[in-house]
Amino acid sequence: MSYVDGYVLPVPKANVAAYRKLARKAGKIWMEHGALQYVETIADDVKPGKSTSFPQSVKLKPDETVAFSWIVFKSRKHRDKVNALVMKDPRLDGMGPQAMPFDMKRMIFGGFKPIVQF
Template identity: 65%
Template sequence: MSYVDGFVVPVPQERLAEYRRMARKAATVWKDHGALAYVEAVADDVKPGKHTSFPQSVKLKANEVVIFAYIVYRSRAHRDRVNTKAMADPRLAGMDVKTMPFDGKRMFWGGFKTFVEQ
């Protein structure tokens, strides 16, 4: 079994190309430090629900799209080692939360032990 970090991010449509460049850089960094897989996907079929949904979870605004992403590791310990190295990587040094192409206050994330894996 593996371990997965998942996150959901609201991104303004006009900053989607900028976000993609940032995500590609992050994917390279995480993979270079040992992540097994790095995936970021833009919402294509996510309707607001009656009680909860991806759009509602990030308080999606009219000009935004939802990004659903995950990174796969061998284990939680492996995730912790990879994240420590990735966060210290100089390729990420220029990233400033004030200039990110998304609202980090509405992003959410967490680590998950796999339950079913085929």
Template identity: 50%
Template sequence: MDNTGKYVDGFLIPVPKDRIGRYREIASLAGQVWMEHGALQYYECIGDDLEIKDMVPFPRAAGAGAEDAVIFSWIVYESRAHRDEVNAAVMADPRMKSMMNDDAPPFDCKRMAYGGFRTLVVLDKN
């Protein structure tokens, strides 16, 4: 499969450890919404082996404190134009609007790192 034309949105999010359960609930629903609107893949990963000697640790890159877990996630699309179409549909979806109006969100959006990426190299067994 040629994935080199794909487009990826990436996220690095510090989430308070006591809010991981709520984050998982929201991420599961958000993933369903993104997939229903056309995303090709949706990943949410929680940090496990993050303190690697002589490298910038993910907790520092994420601005995470001792009370935070680090979430690394990404969504794959056909292209940047496809990403823009999917994200517009996702943001208009009432399920997302209700999540975004949460009185007690599981993380602070202002602490989230986000960006869109063109693929450079892809190796995939699929």
């Protein structure tokens, strides 16, 4: 089975184009270093829930939308190797928290081990 890094984050609607540009650049870098798949999505049918929801998870503001993204790897070991290479890639220089077109403090992320996969 593979291994997946997943992300949920708020993106100001005015910054969606900048986020897409950043995601394209980042995706190319992850893929060049060995990721199997890199996917970035923007909310299309995501409503606030009564108890939990994507909007609530990132404390979504009225002028924001939710991004849901994932990167697929062969295994956790492969993920760790690829991510180490990505973090050393000079093309990511200057892409710290201040340069992001979203609030990194409200980003949710983690690694996931699939339990069912087709």
